[in-house]
Every structure is written in structure tokens, then in C-alpha cells.
Amino acid sequence: MKILINTPKLDKLGGVSNHYTGLKKYWRNNVVYNQIGRRFYFPGFFLLPFDIIFFIIKLLMFRPELVVLNPSLNQKAYFRDSIYLKVSKLLQFKVVVFFHGWDKQFEKKITKKSFIKSYGVSDSIIILAKEFKNKIRHWGYNNPIFLTTTKVDDKLLKGFTYSPINNKLKVIFFARITYTKGVYIAMDVFNEFQKLHPKATLDIIGDGPELKKAINYASSKEIKNIVFHGQINGENLKQILSQSNINLFPTNHGEGMPTTILESMAFGHVIITKLVGGLKDFFKNNQMGWAINSDNKDLFLLRLMELAQNTALIDKIGKLNYKYAKDNFYASKVASKLESIFEEISANK
Known part of the structure; x- marks a missing residue:
């Protein structure tokens, strides 16, 4: 199975980078990372148009069976990754959105209509806490939601x-x-x-x-x-x-x-x-x-x-x-559980 995962720069400080760096050596499937956002001393918003073009090229060349997006629920990542989701679905790829961090103040700004408009087309969502799952259901999302954890290397x-x-x-x-x-x-x-x-x-x-x-x-x-x-x-x-x-x-x-x-x-x-x-x-x-x-x-x-x-x-x-x-929490176990989720999402019609 071919999986394309959007990540921040892997040597960047932060939970998402740490998470995927630690999981990298434990994947059984053909997993490719696509780094986006701030790097080379350039801010993320400046690189976004170039990142999207490169993302499209990777989609068309790699032809993944699943795309994994990794935003946090904050203003910048939320709107950025909604673009990657729309591009992926326009090109008819399956997409799972994995929300990591969760900004309670930004959560208050989200309505049912705005969430479904931004993320309703995702094939599935992965979250790190049951309370996040309940909130996403409240916003009207009906596709599968999976609960997972971060890891220890x-x-x-x-x-x-x-x-x-x-x-x-x-x-x-x-x-x-x-x-x-x-x-x-x-x-x-x-x-x-x-x-x-x-x-x-x-x-x-x-x-x-x-x-x-x-x-x-x-x-x-x-x-x-x-x-x-x-x-x-x-x-x-x-x-x-x-x-x-x-x-x-x-x-x-x-x-x-x-x-x-x-x-x-x-x-x-x-x-x-x-x-x-x-x-x-x-x-x-x-x-x-x-x-x-x-x-x-x-x-x-x-x-x-x-x-x-x-x-x-x-x-x-x-x-x-x-x-x-x-x-x-060992990374080998977390990677195995995530791949089981990925395989289940990919198998769903």
C-alpha cells in the first residue's frame, strides 16, 4: 500500500515532526513523507503556493492509495490543510485528516457549516482524544473517526x-x-x-x-x-x-x-x-x-x-x-495500529 503523509520539516521542533520522525523506521507499507510549511528560513505562507504545486506533482507521480494530512486545530494549519484536502479530493485521492494539537480558543470560532465546508469531504479523521471526537461529531461530520496516540521511540x-x-x-x-x-x-x-x-x-x-x-x-x-x-x-x-x-x-x-x-x-x-x-x-x-x-x-x-x-x-x-x-506507547506498536487504520480507510468504498 502506498501512503503519502504531509509533515512539517522533520527536524523542526514540535509534536508532529517528532511523531513522524519516530515512526519512520517502523512502517511496513510504502510510506513517503512530503514536507511542507516553514523551512529554509522562509515562512510557511510564502512557500505555500510552491508546496501545493510540489504536492500535486507528488500525487500524480506517486499515486498513493491514501493521503494523510496532519494539521492542528489552530487558525493557520486548519485553513492551510483544507486546501490540501480540496486538491487531493479534486484529483480523486482518498484522504485522512489527523488532527494533532487542539486550540480551545480557535475551536470556539468553528461552526457546523464551516467545518463541513472545510473538512466534510475527508474520508476519515484521526484524533488524539475522545473529547475531540465528540466535538467533530457535533459539527456534523459523519464519516469514520479513529482514536490513536502519539508515541515513544x-x-x-x-x-x-x-x-x-x-x-x-x-x-x-x-x-x-x-x-x-x-x-x-x-x-x-x-x-x-x-x-x-x-x-x-x-x-x-x-x-x-x-x-x-x-x-x-x-x-x-x-x-x-x-x-x-x-x-x-x-x-x-x-x-x-x-x-x-x-x-x-x-x-x-x-x-x-x-x-x-x-x-x-x-x-x-x-x-x-x-x-x-x-x-x-x-x-x-x-x-x-x-x-x-x-x-x-x-x-x-x-x-x-x-x-x-x-x-x-x-x-x-x-x-x-x-x-x-x-x-x-512504543512507536512500533503505534505505527502498527496506525497502518491498520490506514488500511481500513483505504479498503472502504
Whole structure:
């Protein structure tokens, strides 16, 4: 089966790029990536006409049995990918639309009429959370909708077996460094926690537009035991994750299924986050950690204090998360499930 998948530039920071980079080596079918959007230092809107022409050429030369589009539900991607959908259907190709991120504010602007006009002709839709499925049904979409997840790269976990980090409080913030991802809340919470537990550490992993500001903020607040690693991958990332045990992620971003949470679970971390996107469909509060639906920093601090006073709880949660991630989120399994969905869509008349 031949499948053409539109992706952002694969070395670009972000969940969609990370997702398809990690899945690439596990496809069984003939899968070709078509990179679109911002690259070569040119903005995406400037490249869009050229991307569409190249997309049409690929469609006509490759003749895929299925086209996979990968927008997030935000203004730019929503309207951009509606063009790719219309072009594909005009040329009589089957298309599945895979929505990743989900902007709640943009969601409010969508009407039943506008959604069906933009995406009603897609043969199927894939989403990362049941609440997204319910919203799409509310907008009047009647074709099949499939639920899937993001992934953890098997290679990242190669050789790793969970074991507790005894009597250490090793916290990470692991995400793109933006205001909405919660990096400042995380630093403020850790700053108060560190005053009570001076041996605790915070590793901030990720790059992004707020990185320099975040570094300056930590310096101005004189936060101790904090290290900014920037964007790291491979063995460097594995080393940090394998030596950590708590993921503090107070995000307000329009998350679909935050991959970094799944990666943290695979390394046996306790998760302290907000109940966003697809996390709502599997996250067991008080068993996998805590989902706090508030920006109240004291509530996040309270959970860190609870773990500091009960390190056996860190081990208990760590074992559960490690096993759950291994059973559900490895890239080889996610790729296999996605291909089953693709094959089912392609087989439908």
C-alpha cells in the first residue's frame, strides 16, 4: 500500500515532526513523507503556493492509495490543510485528516457549516482524544473517526529497565519552551520546593522562543540547582530521563497528546500536569501522578511535597507508569495500529 503523509520539516521542533520522525523506521507499507510549511528560513505562507504545486506533482507521480494530512486545530494549519484536502479530493485521492494539537480558543470560532465546508469531504479523521471526537461529531461530520496516540521511540528505551532513584528528587520540565507550556509556573513551583529540599534538582529540556527569557528569569529569581539543556536527543536525552523521577508540566497549551509525558512515563517518572487532550482518556489521577486543573502554584507544590515525604510512592507510581507506557506507547506498536487504520480507510468504498 502506498501512503503519502504531509509533515512539517522533520527536524523542526514540535509534536508532529517528532511523531513522524519516530515512526519512520517502523512502517511496513510504502510510506513517503512530503514536507511542507516553514523551512529554509522562509515562512510557511510564502512557500505555500510552491508546496501545493510540489504536492500535486507528488500525487500524480506517486499515486498513493491514501493521503494523510496532519494539521492542528489552530487558525493557520486548519485553513492551510483544507486546501490540501480540496486538491487531493479534486484529483480523486482518498484522504485522512489527523488532527494533532487542539486550540480551545480557535475551536470556539468553528461552526457546523464551516467545518463541513472545510473538512466534510475527508474520508476519515484521526484524533488524539475522545473529547475531540465528540466535538467533530457535533459539527456534523459523519464519516469514520479513529482514536490513536502519539508515541515513544523504542530506540530511546533500548537497554533501559526501570529501577528507583533512591532518596533523590530529580524533577524535569520537558517541553518546547513557550509561555503556554508552563515553564515559568514550573520554575516558580520548584523555587519554593527547593528552599525546603535544597538537594532537589530541576532539569529543563527543550528549545523554543522563550528559552533565553526563561534562563534570565531563573537567574533573576536566583533559582538554585536548575539546568537548561536546550534541545537534546538520543543518548544525551536518555541519560537525563533515566536519572530523573518527576515530570512537572503545568501546561496551558492546546495539547493533543503530549509526547513528552509519554516518554517520561516510559522512564518511570511521576507525572504532575494538567488533564489536557488525550491524557483525559487514560491518565489515572493519584495512580500515575496528579492532574491539576488550576494555575494555583501551591497545588503543584503540595504534590511535590507529598512525594518528598514519601519516596516509596515515587517508586510505586514509577513502576506503574513504566509498564503502562511499555504496553501502550512504543512507536512500533503505534505505527502498527496506525497502518491498520490506514488500511481500513483505504479498503472502504
